[in-house]
């Protein structure tokens with residue numbers, strides 16, 4: 001699993017950090033970023049919960065590498 005945050009979509013709702021605090025954190029701007037890009041399997045349920053709960057679909061989860069044509073700013 002690979003995970004990223006589409007920061008141009010993030011509205012700082014904080015659901016992702018509450019669901020998976022070891023994987024996501026809000027920075028000084030209030031937007032979230034991924035602390036790790038390849039979380040361990042023990043984190044996968046929390047990451048999926050974060051993706052499900054994000055109100056704007058900014059938690060991007062992929063089984064492998066991100067699509068090469070995804071030009072959205074991520075972190």
Ligand code: SF4
Nearest residue numbers: 010011013014016054
């Ligand atoms: S839940 Fe979505 S909108 Fe809220 S901080 Fe996380 S990525 Fe941003």
